[in-house]
Amino acid sequence: MDPDLKIAAFNNIPNQEYALFGSVLEAHLETLLHRLKGLCGQLPGNAEPFQDHYLIYSTKSPNIIPPVHVRAVRSIMSTFMPWRFQYYGSEISEASRMVTQRQIIDACCSVRLPKFLEDGLGFNMDYEYILKGFTFAKGRVRISVGRMMKTAHEVNMQVEAAEALSGSYLVEVATVVFGGSATNEENPEKEILQVAELLKPIVDLKRLDVKR
Template sequence: MCAAISAQEKLQAAMQHKIVPNQEYLLQGSVLDSSKDVLIHRLRGLADNVDEQVETFQDRERVLTLGPVSGQTLTLYVRQAMDVRPGMDQSDTPWTMRYIGQPELGDKSRPTVLRNSIDVGCTPNVLEFLSEMGFKQDYEFMCKGLMFRKGRMKILVYKVYKNKTADNWEPLSMSHVVELSVLAPQGHDAVAEDVRNFAEQLKPLVQLEKTDYRRL
């Protein structure tokens, strides 16, 4: 009990002092499948884990919505790792629930999209829990790709698959999504420059830009 209270007090103190990394600085782009290997080679030369095996991931993501309540709809993203590690059972793979706030696009001088982002580790019954709260699944998809790291930055190169029938997944397009992001506490806007500078090093292989979600 003491340990739980201590952890809660630490979290509250961290939030009060704005040191919780709950803001995401993000740039996105895409690269054709035919050019993906060239980009991967470039990232191997720039990333910190160049001497190690590049981390792979395969995640199934469900998008659930609640509402509208008072004119607003709450959206949560529940992700399950599908790439079972040696010695692990599928039921032991981690689940993560994510909340993403509306992106702040008003400041045209900011080099990246800025949005609130909170990730929480969950137990496998999270879907049943959210269903009882009134959430309904809107859609789902699968992401399969590679992850690189450069300091605090995370670079993802992945392909999106849609669920055609049962466990039959097919590619959504003939390209790979490229995401460059940093999670930082509130007020650390200087990291946006680091994101932009790294994105410049990936040109002309991929053009990473601020995505205006209002146009989608």
């Protein structure tokens, strides 16, 4: 076996994200969670609480147009999990599209990721927040309901969620598939829309509109 082939085999990674976004007031959270529990069943991984710390970085040099934005994410609840590096490409903007489709690069990394982004690549941290909530999975579709919280730093580098930034919860319905529609027999767009339809009266999910 040629070692080059072995390396090449790992270059094909799902990288197209199809997503819809919405929000729900805290008062209606229970109704939404109840509906999701009913839809997604009792399998492990459903209604799983999560608390993720997001650090948003961008290139600060004025010569880099447009600036590159990336984010580093880590779970606060399970500290043995690796950090995740995330980069979103620009949205494929067609007015007729029903869901957001964009490239995503998601890579697990070792713990020194933030330091590497700052000192190794020359990125600057813009802001940080904690997303606290619940995730569900329905087939390949991942549904997360979470609330943005401010971060409170403690002495020993631990981060905790402080007060909430708003009274509503973010709802995200997304799936990540291989790029190049030729290999896609299934229709990720349809799957996302089906889930959105099932949640309709409680939350109205929309495509992310960058222009707004």
